[in-house]
Amino acid sequence: MAETETYYITKKNWENFLSKKTNDYSIFGPILIEGNLHYEKVSQLNIENIIYDKARPIEPLKIFFFPFKEKILPAIEQFPNLVIIGAANCDLKGLEILDKVFIEGDYKDPNYSKRRENTIVISIDCQNPYSTCFCEPIGTRSYPEKNFDINLTALKDGFILQLGSEKGKKFIEDLKNFSDVSSELIQERKEIREKTEKIVKENNKFNFFNKIEKIKGLYEKEYWKKIKDIANCVQCGSCTSNCPSCVCLLLEDIGDKDYFKKIKVWDSCLYPGYARMASGASPRPSLYERYANRFLCKYWYMFENFGTKGCTGCGRCISGCIGKIDKRKVLEELLK
Amino acid sequence: MKNIYKPIRCVVEEVIEESPTIKTIRVKPEEEFNFLAGQFIEFTVPGVGEAPFTPSSSPFCKEYVDVTVMKTGRVTEKIHQLKPKDIVGIRGPYGKPYPLQDFKGKEILLVGGGVGLAPLRALFLALIETIKDYKRIIFCCGAKTPQDYIYKNLILGEWQGFCDKFPLSFRITVDKKDDKWKYMEGVVTCTLDNLDIDIKNSVSVVCGPPIMMKFTTLKLLEIGYKENQIYLSMERKMYCGVGHCRHCLIGELFVCKDGPVFTYEQIKDKPNIWA
Numbered sequence: 001m002a003e004t005e006t007y008y009i010t011k012k013n014w015e016n017f018l019s020k021k022t023n024d025y026s027i028f029g030p031i032l033i034e035g036n037l038h039y040e041k042v043s044q045l046n047i048e049n050i051i052y053d054k055a056r057p058i059e060p061l062k063i064f065f066f067p068f069k070e071k072i073l074p075a076i077e078q079f080p081n082l083v084i085i086g087a088a089n090c091d092l093k094g095l096e097i098l099d100k101v102f103i104e105g106d107y108k109d110p111n112y113s114k115r116r117e118n119t120i121v122i123s124i125d126c127q128n129p130y131s132t133c134f135c136e137p138i139g140t141r142s143y144p145e146k147n148f149d150i151n152l153t154a155l156k157d158g159f160i161l162q163l164g165s166e167k168g169k170k171f172i173e174d175l176k177n178f179s180d181v182s183s184e185l186i187q188e189r190k191e192i193r194e195k196t197e198k199i200v201k202e203n204n205k206f207n208f209f210n211k212i213e214k215i216k217g218l219y220e221k222e223y224w225k226k227i228k229d230i231a232n233c234v235q236c237g238s239c240t241s242n243c244p245s246c247v248c249l250l251l252e253d254i255g256d257k258d259y260f261k262k263i264k265v266w267d268s269c270l271y272p273g274y275a276r277m278a279s280g281a282s283p284r285p286s287l288y289e290r291y292a293n294r295f296l297c298k299y300w301y302m303f304e305n306f307g308t309k310g311c312t313g314c315g316r317c318i319s320g321c322i323g324k325i326d327k328r329k330v331l332e333e334l335l336k
Numbered sequence: 337m338k339n340i341y342k343p344i345r346c347v348v349e350e351v352i353e354e355s356p357t358i359k360t361i362r363v364k365p366e367e368e369f370n371f372l373a374g375q376f377i378e379f380t381v382p383g384v385g386e387a388p389f390t391p392s393s394s395p396f397c398k399e400y401v402d403v404t405v406m407k408t409g410r411v412t413e414k415i416h417q418l419k420p421k422d423i424v425g426i427r428g429p430y431g432k433p434y435p436l437q438d439f440k441g442k443e444i445l446l447v448g449g450g451v452g453l454a455p456l457r458a459l460f461l462a463l464i465e466t467i468k469d470y471k472r473i474i475f476c477c478g479a480k481t482p483q484d485y486i487y488k489n490l491i492l493g494e495w496q497g498f499c500d501k502f503p504l505s506f507r508i509t510v511d512k513k514d515d516k517w518k519y520m521e522g523v524v525t526c527t528l529d530n531l532d533i534d535i536k537n538s539v540s541v542v543c544g545p546p547i548m549m550k551f552t553t554l555k556l557l558e559i560g561y562k563e564n565q566i567y568l569s570m571e572r573k574m575y576c577g578v579g580h581c582r583h584c585l586i587g588e589l590f591v592c593k594d595g596p597v598f599t600y601e602q603i604k605d606k607p608n609i610w611a
């Protein structure tokens with residue numbers, strides 16, 4: 001089985017291989033810009049700058065599959081062959097959720113489906129989690145187990161390369177100069193993973209996982225008004241935009257009198273107009289009701305709808321919050 | 337791959353002025369289009385936008401589809417400006433229809449108010465088509481004033497003739513009557529007083545503005561209907577219609593996929609259902 005195939009490759013050999021692939025693929029990988037990891041287009045010039053041993057990039061992985069704004073009618077015909085390097089497990093989990101929404105139900109989103117087919121996802125083992133990360137306590141492992149085509153664990157001068165799909169196997173079929181993985185290297189990988197897990201757990205003393213069920217039914221704004229920090233929410237939508245699993249979208253008609261043309265744009269359930277109907281009435285008129293909705297959606301509704309929580313613990317909603325609201329603190333107060 | 341957002345092109349055949357604020361648009365789809373009573377469609381005015389409506393024509397009618405639209409916002413205003421031969425689009429049908437299987441052998445109470453009579457017209461026509469399956473129908477209709485009544489020539493005219501042929505009766509009211517009005521006066525819940533109906537063997541179907549649905553539901557509970565005997569047509573802001581965009585959620589329930597028809601039992605504990 002491809003899933004279990006694991007190899008060792010030196011950093012130099014990997015970079016040589018990837019360099020050749022830039023001819024056939026549009027490749028993106030995390031590169032440090034002013035101290036932050038951003039997905040950047042990879043060329044032969046910057047291939048050595050790709051970072052494999054830190055954490056998730058600033059942008060969520062969803063931007064490659066579900067961009068902020070795109071034409072959806074008519075659907076886009078041609079997509080480039082894409083390779084995305086550097087997704088951590090929180091983002092892979094986000095992709096799993098997006099798959100459930102956009103392709104696994106009765107109705108398939110045409111652009112998303114094609115982008116998914118045309119893209120190879122090369123994930124990494126997160127080795128330097130941020131203080132805002134809370135993957136483990138919310139039930140997401142700190143390292144990839146599935147949902148990748150290839151996973152790379154960065155070691156000192158090379159990688160443990162694990163195949164996760166036929167697509168990944170095909171991508172490296174002309175890869176030479178790799179070797180089998182020794183049990184010592186597997187042990188090294190285990191230690192790397194345990195270290196990351198430990199850091200995340202130490203940063204998060206409160207165990208959300210066991211208590212998250214208590215959120216069920218907390219519709220009333222009175223529960224949420226008690227949490228002082230929520231008043232700092234400026235309803236900017238940063239948390240929803242940065243979230244790897246937020247899927248809310250709106251459609252806008254840009255056709256003309258006798259032809260149909262539509263674009264699909266991200267929306268945010270925190271915007272006051274989000275659920276407002278033509279009559280002017282809204283089922284969630286206050287900030288507290290909208291704030292509650294976001295949390296209920298993440299930790300309850302998504303589970304009812306798709307069998308999975310809508311939060312992967314990536315922490316972007318914390319690090320990107322203009323109101324400096326720490327979601328973990330909110331959850332802790334709410335569920336205590 | 338079929339694009340889920342691609343509508344069927346339709347030509348506007350007729351625009352019927354129902355009331356000062358409500359019009360029925362009759363369109364002819366260029367491809368075969370079928371739906372069941374209670375399901376909804378996304379109706380596009382090209383270049384303007386899309387909005388969800390439950391068709392008001394009979395699901396058995398293959399020649400055209402009617403949507404009855406109240407002028408409320410940006411898209412509905414443009415719908416009201418449509419003229420015969422204009423091009424529009426419809427996609428769907430979406431959502432769950434009225435569960436007619438469960439209505440068999442029962443006394444069916446329909447309660448509609450204002451533009452909420454639109455989905456009930458489709459349901460009523462479907463029920464009439466298979467009337468032998470049901471014990472009888474009581475159709476309670478309400479509107480603000482006589483001018484605000486939609487389907488006047490049907491409710492006050494043609495359909496009255498059905499009462500001689502079928503086990504059917506009407507209870508018709510307006511909130512405020514004029515000199516010529518010969519039916520009841522009072523909000524639609526007054527049509528539920530002194531109902532001669534076997535509630536145990538009955539289902540009620542309610543559609544109308546939120547405040548009307550709320551008080552009708554409370555009244556139905558008061559006269560003995562159980563929560564699972566009350567069917568409500570819910571409305572929410574909606575874009576995709578297919579369970580992707582998440583705008584229409586009532587609690588964890590999608591109006592577009594799990595509804596738009598819900599029993600009161602299904603939604604009674606959800607937040608702000610009467611918004």
